[in-house]
Amino acid sequence: MEFQVHDFRNAQQLLDGGMPWADLNGVISGMSSGDILEAHDRLNQPRRTRGLREIAGGQSAINALFRERLQKLGWTSEPRLFPARGQVLRGWKMDFLKDAVGVEVSFNHAEAIAWTFTRLNIAGESDEVDSASRIKVGVAIFPARSMKVWARMDEAVGDFERAREWLRIMKPIMPLPILVVGLESDASWEAGPFRGTFKGTRTSN
Numbered sequence: 001m002e003f004q005v006h007d008f009r010n011a012q013q014l015l016d017g018g019m020p021w022a023d024l025n026g027v028i029s030g031m032s033s034g035d036i037l038e039a040h041d042r043l044n045q046p047r048r049t050r051g052l053r054e055i056a057g058g059q060s061a062i063n064a065l066f067r068e069r070l071q072k073l074g075w076t077s078e079p080r081l082f083p084a085r086g087q088v089l090r091g092w093k094m095d096f097l098k099d100a101v102g103v104e105v106s107f108n109h110a111e112a113i114a115w116t117f118t119r120l121n122i123a124g125e126s127d128e129v130d131s132a133s134r135i136k137v138g139v140a141i142f143p144a145r146s147m148k149v150w151a152r153m154d155e156a157v158g159d160f161e162r163a164r165e166w167l168r169i170m171k172p173i174m175p176l177p178i179l180v181v182g183l184e185s186d187a188s189w190e191a192g193p194f195r196g197t198f199k200g201t202r203t204s205n
Contacts, residue, residue: 058151059107
């Protein structure tokens with residue numbers, strides 16, 4: 001898979017040469033359309049057995065591949081930011097963590113883009129965050145426009161282009177270095193079996 005990046009506060013320089021970025025680069029570069037389609041089919045098999053509707057877009061499959069492959073490389077999945085018992089924000093988590101690098105893989109509604117960056121910023125800047133979950137640099141992964149079209153994600157899904165603009169606007173309150181990654185589909189990829197949302201806001205060419 002191809003990808004593009006947006007470097008915020010020299011995050012790329014901080015990541016270069018480190019194992020976390022080598023892991024992420026390898027996982028993303030090694031993820032093919034066939035991998036995504038196989039994962040999509042695997043996730044849908046139990047749904048077919050139960051007579052349930054298949055998953056609409058390709059984001060669940062991509063999420064599953066990130067989780068499987070990063071965990072094999074020693075990444076912590078869904079570390080809690082606030083572990084104290086009774087803490088109101090105990091449910092807040094990052095997607096992945098390794099060696100003080102926090103990662104969010106976001107295929108959520110565009111309204112959640114600001115919260116994606118906020119969660120990473122809190123993990124790097126707040127004294128309330130558990131020491132084991134503190135980060136020095138964040139990586140926020142979004143679909144680029146081409147991936148939204150190929151994977152038939154709803155138009156409302158936040159993407160790389162919108163995330164870049166959000167980060168520009170949020171710069172005065174975002175001291176944490178963050179690398180924004182946009183996942184691209186290749187022009188040679190054949191159309192997948194994704195059904196889309198059929199709500200009129202479906203991404204189209």
